[in-house]
Amino acid sequence: MIDKRTIRTGMLWSLLIVAAMFALSLWASGRLPAGAQIPVHFGPDGTPDRYGGRFEGLYLMPLVTMGVAALFAVLPRIEPRRTNLLQSGKAFLAIWAVLLLFLGGIHAAIVFTAVGRTVNVSFIAFGLVGVMFVVIGNFLPKVKSNFLMGVRTPWTLTSDLSWNKTHRLAGKLFMAVGALMLVGAFVRPSVMLWLVIGGPIGITVISVPYSYVVWRSDPRKSKQGREEA
Numbered sequence: 129m130i131d132k133r134t135i136r137t138g139m140l141w142s143l144l145i146v147a148a149m150f151a152l153s154l155w156a157s158g159r160l161p162a163g164a165q166i167p168v169h170f171g172p173d174g175t176p177d178r179y180g181g182r183f184e185g186l187y188l189m190p191l192v193t194m195g196v197a198a199l200f201a202v203l204p205r206i207e208p209r210r211t212n213l214l215q216s217g218k219a220f221l222a223i224w225a226v227l228l229l230f231l232g233g234i235h236a237a238i239v240f241t242a243v244g245r246t247v248n249v250s251f252i253a254f255g256l257v258g259v260m261f262v263v264i265g266n267f268l269p270k271v272k273s274n275f276l277m278g279v280r281t282p283w284t285l286t287s288d289l290s291w292n293k294t295h296r297l298a299g300k301l302f303m304a305v306g307a308l309m310l311v312g313a314f315v316r317p318s319v320m321l322w323l324v325i326g327g328p329i330g331i332t333v334i335s336v337p338y339s340y341v342v343w344r345s346d347p348r349k350s351k352q353g354r355e356e357a
Contacts, residue, residue, distance in 0.1 A: 134221055138197070138225070139197065141224070141225050141228065142201075142224075145193065145229065146193050146197065146228075149193060149236075152235070152236060152239050153190060153235075156186060156242055156243050157182065159243050160242065164242070165180070166180055166181070166184070166186065167185070167238065167241055167242065168184055170249045170253075172250060172320070172321045189231060189235040189238070190235065192231065193235075200220075203276055204220070207274055208275060209272075209273060212272035212273050216271045216272045216277075218267070219267035219270045219277070220276075220277065223264060223267060223277060226259070226260050226263040226264070227260065230257070230259075233252060234252070234256065237252045254312060254313040255309070255310060257309055257324055258306045258307070258308075258310035258312070260306070261302050261303070261306030262302070262307065262310070263306075265301070265302025265304075266303060267299075269292075269295050269299040271295060272291075278295055279295060279335050279336070279339060281339045281340070283342070283343030283349075286350045288348075289343075289345075289346040289348070289349075290343040290346060293342045294335055294342060297335060301330070302331060305328075305331065308323055308327070
C-alpha cells in the first residue's frame, strides 16, 4: 500500500487547499447581499448560463473537494497490487494534488465572478485542464500496474510490457493534448471546447488498441502484472 507518509502529505495539501477555498467563500459571503444569485455554470465563451444560491455557489465546491480528497486517501486501501502502487506513490500524490488544485482554481474563478470581479472563466478553466493533462502525462509513464489509475484495459493489466509501453505512449499523448489546450486557451473558446472533448476521446482511441497490439506480442502476457501484497 502507498505508505502513510504519502497519504499524510496528500491530506496536508488537501487541508490547505480546502481551507483556502472556505476562506475565500467566507470572504465573498460577507460582500454579497441577501438572496444574491451566484453564477455556477458558464458557457464556452465564459458567459454565465446558470445561477445558484449562496450554498451552491460558495460552499458546494469546497465540500466536493473534501470528498475527492477523502476518496484519494481511502482508495489505496482497496488496491490489490499494493507493491506496485507503493512504487507509484509520487505519481499518485501528483495526480491527487493537481486535481484538487484544479477544483480550487475553478472555485476561485466562480467566487471572484460572484463579487463582481472581471474574470475570464473560460480561459482559467481551459488553462487549468491543460495544466492537469500535462501533469498527468508527465507522471503516467512512472505508474506501475494497478487497478486505481492509468490506462487499465484487460491487456495492460495482464502484461507488464503492454502496461509500460501503453503508458509511455499515453503520457506523451496527454502532454501533447495538454499543451494544445494551453495554447487553445488563448484562442476561440469553441476551439478549446473541441480540444477538451476530443482530446480524451482521441487518447482513448489510440491507447486502447495499442495496448492490445503490444499485449499480443508479449510472450509473457497473463503471467505478469500480478504483484500483490
